[in-house]
Amino acid sequence: xxxxxxxxxxxxxxxxxxxMTNAQLxxxxxxxxxxxxxxxxxLQIRIINFIExxxxxxxxxxxxxxRRVVYATAHRSIPQSLSSHQYRSPSANHSMPTQHxxxxxxxxxxxxxxTSGILPMPISMPFNSGSNSHLFLGRLIFKESPFYTVLQQLxxxxxxxxxxxxxxxxxxxxxxxxxxxxxxQADPNLRVMVYCAADTGLNQYTKxxxxxxxxxxxxxxxxxxxxxxxxxxxxxxxxxxxxxxEYIRKKPGYPNHIVMxxxxxxxxxTEPCLTYLSCKFLVLVNLVQRHPVEELVAELKLRKIISKxxxxxxxxxxxxxxxxxxxSSVMSLKCPLSTLRITVPCRSLLCTHNQCFDAYSFxxxxxxxxxxxxxxxxxxxxxxxxxxxxxxxxxxxxxSPDIEQxxxxxxxxxxxxxxxxxxxxxGVTPESDxxxxxxxxxxxxxxxxxxxxxxxxxxxxxxxIQSREPSSTSSAARLSTNKRPASQIVMSIEAPVSVxxxxxxxxxVLSASCLDFLLVELVPMAERLAKELxxxxxxxxxxxxxxxxxxRLESLGYRVGQGLAERFSRDxxxxxxxxxxxxxxxxxxxxxxxxxxxDNLKTNHRxxxxxxxxxxxxxxxxxxxxxxxxxxxxQAYLWFPCGVIRGALSNLxxxxxxxxxxxxxxxxxxxxxxxxxxx
Numbered sequence: 001x002x003x004x005x006x007x008x009x010x011x012x013x014x015x016x017x018x019x020m021t022n023a024q025l026x027x028x029x030x031x032x033x034x035x036x037x038x039x040x041x042x043l044q045i046r047i048i049n050f051i052e053x054x055x056x057x058x059x060x061x062x063x064x065x066x067r068r069v070v071y072a073t074a075h076r077s078i079p080q081s082l083s084s085h086q087y088r089s090p091s092a093n094h095s096m097p098t099q100h101x102x103x104x105x106x107x108x109x110x111x112x113x114x115t116s117g118i119l120p121m122p123i124s125m126p127f128n129s130g131s132n133s134h135l136f137l138g139r140l141i142f143k144e145s146p147f148y149t150v151l152q153q154l155x156x157x158x159x160x161x162x163x164x165x166x167x168x169x170x171x172x173x174x175x176x177x178x179x180x181x182x183x184x185q186a187d188p189n190l191r192v193m194v195y196c197a198a199d200t201g202l203n204q205y206t207k208x209x210x211x212x213x214x215x216x217x218x219x220x221x222x223x224x225x226x227x228x229x230x231x232x233x234x235x236x237x238x239x240x241x242x243x244x245x246e247y248i249r250k251k252p253g254y255p256n257h258i259v260m261x262x263x264x265x266x267x268x269x270t271e272p273c274l275t276y277l278s279c280k281f282l283v284l285v286n287l288v289q290r291h292p293v294e295e296l297v298a299e300l301k302l303r304k305i306i307s308k309x310x311x312x313x314x315x316x317x318x319x320x321x322x323x324x325x326x327x328s329s330v331m332s333l334k335c336p337l338s339t340l341r342i343t344v345p346c347r348s349l350l351c352t353h354n355q356c357f358d359a360y361s362f363x364x365x366x367x368x369x370x371x372x373x374x375x376x377x378x379x380x381x382x383x384x385x386x387x388x389x390x391x392x393x394x395x396x397x398x399x400s401p402d403i404e405q406x407x408x409x410x411x412x413x414x415x416x417x418x419x420x421x422x423x424x425x426x427g428v429t430p431e432s433d434x435x436x437x438x439x440x441x442x443x444x445x446x447x448x449x450x451x452x453x454x455x456x457x458x459x460x461x462x463x464x465i466q467s468r469e470p471s472s473t474s475s476a477a478r479l480s481t482n483k484r485p486a487s488q489i490v491m492s493i494e495a496p497v498s499v500x501x502x503x504x505x506x507x508x509v510l511s512a513s514c515l516d517f518l519l520v521e522l523v524p525m526a527e528r529l530a531k532e533l534x535x536x537x538x539x540x541x542x543x544x545x546x547x548x549x550x551x552r553l554e555s556l557g558y559r560v561g562q563g564l565a566e567r568f569s570r571d572x573x574x575x576x577x578x579x580x581x582x583x584x585x586x587x588x589x590x591x592x593x594x595x596x597x598x599d600n601l602k603t604n605h606r607x608x609x610x611x612x613x614x615x616x617x618x619x620x621x622x623x624x625x626x627x628x629x630x631x632x633x634x635q636a637y638l639w640f641p642c643g644v645i646r647g648a649l650s651n652l653x654x655x656x657x658x659x660x661x662x663x664x665x666x667x668x669x670x671x672x673x674x675x676x677x678x679x
Contacts, residue, residue: 029043047070140284142207143237148191149289154174155174172285190289191288192285194242195285195286196260197211210237216260218242218259220247221256222257240370260283296383306387308390308391311389311412328408330408332405335361336355337361337365340358345358345389347386348374351381519618523636527549530545553636554646558647558650560644561644579603581652581654610672642660645672654674657672
């Protein structure tokens with residue numbers, strides 16, 4: 001009776017195949033990795049032969065899976081009399097009762113030129129029809145990234161329905177076996193990552209970009225996953241997968257639950273889906289091998305390089321062109337991304353320029369937001385097209401670390417203009433005093449300003465002695481006005497003490513502890529106001545609240561910075577250039593605010609300054625058990641100091657933009673870019 005039932009079941013499946021359209025037949029063939037060429041009759045015969053071969057070979061699991069795919073593609077429900085013959089493995093029933101064990105299909109996967117071999121690409125079908133998640137039947141393949149190689153799909157592909165006004169959630173269940181668990185514990189570069197893509201209707205035929213819904217919240221085992229799931233605006237492909245390795249219980253057979261709550265799929269569809277008014281999303285969990293930047297740079301060094309002879313040959317060819325007048329050019333030895341000296345010079349084979357960028361800086365930037373465009377000419381590039389330039393590498397090894405640029409002749413000969421000017425000036429150049437790397441060492445815990453010290457005691461040695469006022473007005477006359485000199489301002493972490501010689505009504509004391517308490521209360525207050533004011537009309541997302549908080553804190557800091565600069569620079573000599581102003585900020589103002597000087601100042605002499613404080617005072621007492629959580633929360637405490645810096649520089653006549661970040665507490669880095677006034 002069993003054989004009669006199986007024969008009847010087989011004939012029913014074959015009869016259903018004969019009623020399908022060409023598109024449906026091709027979908028089934030693609031899901032099984034079979035050829036899709038030929039007329040309709042050829043497609044039918046190919047599927048029928050494959051079904052009969054599985055049935056006769058006794059491969060009940062694959063046969064049952066294919067039978068389900070046929071019924072699902074034809075939008076038919078499986079007859080009750082036939083569904084009783086389905087195959088269930090004991091392991092599937094035990095470990096994942098509501099989810100079908102994926103069927104491995106052989107599919108070679110490559111990443112940045114390395115073949116990872118035959119990897120399982122499952123197509124999952126549910127056993128439990130009562131599941132709330134809608135499963136995607138086709139194969140979902142993502143675009144390759146040099147930073148990740150997909151090794152194994154750990155869950156079924158779940159479909160996120162369109163939600164225009166309401167919120168919804170989907171659940172993924174990850175159960176690791178003993179082999180995967182052991183590998184995760186042994187290899188720190190083996191990661192569990194959540195992948196998501198917009199459903200464009202062509203996902204089965206093309207490789208998809210990673211894209212999450214506009215509003216999304218990810219939780220793994222009830223812990224919120226802190227990850228940037230947005231990418232760059234209007235730039236598909238710049239989103240990274242969400243790493244949930246730290247939230248997964250690495251125990252064999254343990255059911256890890258990953259829940260993605262999402263909303264506003266129509267708003268996100270204008271970015272990843274482009275022409276679609278609304279779109280669904282497809283989400284799954286993959287086991288991936290992460291490739292660090294150091295590993296990729298090592299791979300760059302092993303692959304074919306752009307030889308010095310090739311570069312010289314190309315230069316000579318351009319110089320011999322009668323339609324082009326070749327002249328010498330200046331080649332910078334600094335990376336346009338980090339503004340630091342290049343260590344591993346590379347460029348794309350698609351670019352025609354000789355200017356290189358640093359491989360480490362470029363790959364680190366692409367790991368954060370993979371735009372894959374040349375930082376010099378903005379042409380689209382890829383990791384496979386990057387090669388090390390031997391010509392520039394020879395120049396870097398032939399020059400000292402303080403050399404910023406060289407002059408390159410049309411025939412490829414190069415010279416060091418700084419060495420020439422040094423020999424003419426007797427070894428001293430005007431730039432030798434203002435190097436790109438300016439180290440400012442702490443002077444110890446000495447009083448910042450004392451009455452017995454002159455007001456200029458904290459001036460930098462390079463600050464000129466010219467006065468801001470006409471020569472007929474003396475400094476003593478200016479100090480005799482109602483305004484108090486800077487020496488009467490006292491900062492102390494202890495109890496405030498009045499300055500001797502100044503009455504209590506006239507003297508004012510600035511306490512460093514007050515500033516600490518101000519920052520502690522200011523950030524939560526700004527966040528609370530941003531949420532309260534925005535919820536009156538709309539329901540804002542986290543990004544909108546974050547932007548409103550930043551604007552409020554930065555604006556408050558801007559006003560404080562203007563007042564500080566006005567107060568503490570009025571009795572100083574006139575600043576001659578922007579660098580003197582920045583030094584005044586790094587030494588005098590920073591000491592007034594935070595009881596110490598900036599530890600390191602870097603500049604490219606083209607309007608960009610990087611200030612590093614290795615022990616930023618507001619972070620000194622900040623500690624948390626989870627490092628990523630501490631760094632994330634500390635970011636908001638940098639916005640007020642950003643406004644202080646911008647306000648102080650604006651008062652001193654320099655319009656700037658200021659950005660800050662922290663990678664390791666209690667350190668902080670501030671990047672200042674000057675803004676040229678519009679003519």
